[in-house]
Amino acid sequence: MIVVGVLSCVAALTALACLAVSANQKRQANTLIYGASAAICGVGLACALAALYSGAASTVILPLGLPWLGMHFRVDALAAAFLCVVNVGGVAASVFALGYGRHEAAPQRVLPFFPAFLAAMNLVVIADDAFTFLLSWELMSLMSWALVISHDRTAENMRAGLIYIVMASFGTLALLLAFGILAGPDGLYAFSSMRAHGLNSNYTMIVMLLTLIGAGSKAGIFPLHTWLPLAHPAAPSHASALMSGVMTKVAVYAFIRIVFDLLGPIDWRLAMIVIGVGAVTALMGVLYALMQHDLKRLLAYHTVENIGIIFVGLGLALAFRANGLAAAAALAATAALFHVFNHSLFKSLLFFGAGAVQTATGERDMDHLGGLIHTMPRTAIAFLVGAAAISALPPLNGFASEWLTFQAVFLSSTFPQWGLRLLAPAAGALLALSAALAAACFVKAFGISFLGRARSNAAQNAKETDKASLTAMLGLAAACGFAGIFPGLFTNLLAPATQFLTTSRMPVQAMAAPWTPLLPVAASHNSYSGFVIATCLVIATALTASVVRAFANNATRRSAAWDCGYPEASPTTQYTAGSFAQPIRRVFATIAFRAREQVTMPAPTDTGAAQFLLTLRDPAWDFLYTPIGRSVDFLADHFNRFQFLTIRRYLGLVFLTLVFLLTVLVLWA
C-alpha cells in the first residue's frame, strides 16, 4: 500500500519535528534533523515513483478527524506526480540545509518547523476529503509562516509575516467556500462523493473562481501575489526554496485537483479566464522581477512568472478538454506538469545559490555584490545552470517544457470557438515576451552578482560555500540538465497523471535510443531532441576549440581592461541592477509601473552632487490593496459604535437579523 508508505513518511516527519523541539539546543541537532528529513523524503520519493509506475490508486481511511467522516487519504497518479515534486524538493532542501543550517543564528526557530512543513505539504497532496485537505492546507500555511518570521528582529520580516498570514487566511476562506459548494447541502466531504454528484453550471463557475482565488493566492497569480515577494525572501534560504519551488506547486495541485478532478466538465469560457490570468501573471511577474535589486526578491517574483506559464498550460488543457480534443489537452497538461517539476528544480537551485551568497557575504542586494565567480566558483556554475534553465535556453529543462507549452499554443487553431482561437496566440505572444524578459532578468541576476568586479569588501572576501550545500546545488543543476536532455523520460512518467486529467496522454516517447526526438502529438511534424542539440553543441564547441588550439596563436596576456581607453575606474562605475534594467524599464515599466525618472542637476557653478530619483508604483497595491485597506478602516470606524450599545439594543439587533434571514429563506424557496 503506497499511501500507507507516504503516511508513514508524514508520521516520521512529524515525529522529527517533535524531536527537534526538544533537541534543538544540541550541537548535532542540525545534522540529525536535516539528515533524517532528507532520508524520509527519499523514501517518500520512492513511494511516489512506485505509484507513478504502477498507475493504480491506493486509498486508506483513518479513524481520525471528524467522527462521522474519518480522514481519507488517496495516492493516485496526479497525487503521485506532485508527491515527486514535493519530495525531490524536500531532499534537496534538506541536503542543502545540512551545511546552510549551521549558520543559523537561532536554530530552534527553524528546526522544528522545517520537517513539519514538509509533512504538511505531503499531507495536502494525499488528502482525499475536504476536511483533511483544509486541515493540511492550514498546517502548511502556518508552518511556512513560522519559517517566514523565524528571523523576527527586522520589521520588514514581521510585516511580511503579517501580510502572508492575512493572505493565507483569505485564500483558505475561498477554498473553504469552494469545498462548501462542492459538498452540497448533504455535506458530502469525501472527494469521491464530490466527484460522483455534479454541479450545475452557475455553481461550477463560482467554484472555479473561488479555487482560482484560493489556490491562486497561494501559488502567486497576479494580483494576489503580493505576499509572495515579501514572505519568500524573509524565510531562511532552504525554506524559501521550499516555499517558492514546492509550496506554490502544492497550490497548483489544489487547483488541478478541484478544477480538473472534482468539478467535472468545465465550460470553455472559464478556461479562457485561466489562460488570460496565466498570461498576465507571467508578464507582470517577470516585469516586477526586472525592477528588483534584492536577489531573493527577484527570484520570488520569478516564481510568479513561472506560475503564470503553468496556468496558461492548465488553461489550455481545460479548453482543449472542454472541446473534446483529448490529445491536445494531454499535451497542454503534460507541458504544465513538466514545467511544475522543472520549476521546482531550478527555483530551488537558484534560492540555494542566493542563500549561499547571503551566507558568504551577508548581502542580498545585488548592488553590493559582484565578482563572486572568482571567490565562489562552484556556486557560480550551479547558479549559472539554474539561470540558463529558468531563461528557457536549450538544451536545459526550462526550454523543453516551454517548447511543449508553445506546441500546445500552436494547436489552438483547432478550437471551434473564436474567443479561444484569438486568445491563445495572444497568450503565446505574452509567454514569449516573458521568456525573453526572463533571459534579460537572469543576465542581470547572474551578471551583476557573480560577474564584474566586487562592489563591496564582503563580496571581495567571500568564501566558497560548504560541501553539503554544493552537493545539493550541483545535484539540482545536473537534474536540470538531465531533464532537458531526456524530456521524453519525464513526459512518459507523467502520462498516468495526464491520462487521469484529460483521458488521454502524450504519445509514448520511445526511449530506445537517446536521440529519439520528443513528439508533442501523434500526427505532428514538430519534434525536438534535447539530446541531439546538446551533443551537437558539445561537438561543435570541441571542434571549434581544437581547431583554434591547433591553428591559432594561443598566447594570452593579462593587462588592464581596454574600455575604450578610459582610465581604470572604481568598481562603483560598473553597471548595477538598476542601470542594467533601465532600457527595459523605459520600454515596459513606464506603463506597467508608471516608472518616472527625475534628474536634478546642480547649477552650473555648483559642485554639489546631482540627484536621480526613480519612482515606481505597484499597480496591485495601488488599485487593489490600498482601496481595500481604506474601506476596511472606514467600515471599522463606523461599526465601532456598535461596541457600546445597551443589552436591549443588542437583543433588538438579533431579532432584526433573525427576521431578515427568515424572510430571505422564504423568498429563496
Add this chain to the structure above:
Amino acid sequence: MGITGTLALQAVQAILAVALAPLLTGLVRKMKARLLCRLGASIFQPYRDIFRLLRKEVVLAPNASWLFSGVPYFVCAATWVAAMLVPTFTFDVRLAPAADLIAIVGLLASARFALALAGLDVGTSFGGIGASREMMIASVAEPAMLMLIFSLALVAGTTRLPDIAAFVQSPALGLHISLMLAFVGLVMIAVAENGRIPIDNPATHLELTMVHEAMVLEYSGRHLALIELASSMKLLLYVSLVSAVFLPWGIASDGASAAQYGVGTLLYLAKLFVAANLLGFFEVTVAKMRVFRVPQFIGAALMLGLLAALLRIVSESL
C-alpha cells in the same frame, strides 16, 4: 538515400555555413562601399580579418574569469549548430527532427545570453551598456519572432523548417497575405537581430549608441575572431532562413540528383548575393535610429506577426 548520404549532406551544410559566412559579410561591405563611391575592401577581407585575429595574442582584463574566455567558443558553436539547421541548398537536413524553428531561436537566445554575460564579466561600463541594450532589443525581437513562427505554423501546419519550406515551394500554395506580412516582419527582425543599421551600426566602435560592439569591446585575438565569425554566421543564418521560408525555389528536395544539388547550390549563392546587395543598399539609405526608438521598430514586426496570425485565423474560418 542512405544514412551516410544524409549525414554527408548535413556535414556539407555545416561546412558551407562556416565557409560562406565571412563572404556574405564581405559582400555587404563591398556593396555599401560602392554605393558610397568608395572602392571598398575586397570581398574576402573578412576572411583575412579572421585569420589576422587568430594570429594575434589574447589580452585579457585582470579580472576576466573562465566565463569570459569560454563564451566565444560556445557562442560560435551555438550559432554554428543553429546555422546548420537551416536548409540552404537542400531540404535534406538530417538534424531537422531534433530542432524546429523554436529550437533554432532558442539556440540563438543561448548564444546571446552567453555573450551578454561576457559583456558584464570584465566589469566595465561599456560591456554593461552593450549587454543591457542587447537584452532589451532581444526582449522585443524574440516574441516578434515567435509570433512569426506561429503564423507560419498556422499556414504550413508545422514548425519544422524544411517542412515549412517544402510547403511554400509546393505548387499548391495559393496567395497568402499572412505569408507576405510574415516576410516583412522576418526581414525586420533579421535586421534587428544582426545589429544592422538602423538598429545598430556594425562599423562603429566608439559611439554611445552602439550595442553589439560595446558588448564585445574587451575581446581580442582568437576570441574576437570567433565572435566575428559567429556574427557573420548569424547573418548568413537569417539570410538562409528568409530565403528558405519565403523564396525556397531551387532548393533540392530529399533524394535529388547531383545536378539538382548543383542547381540548388548555385541558386543559393545567387540568393546570398542578392540579399547582400539589398542589405547594403538598405543600410546606406537609412539613418541609424535612437536606441529607444528600436522597440517601436521591432514592435512593428511583432504587430505584423500578430496580424499575420490573425488574418490566417480569420481566413481559415471563412
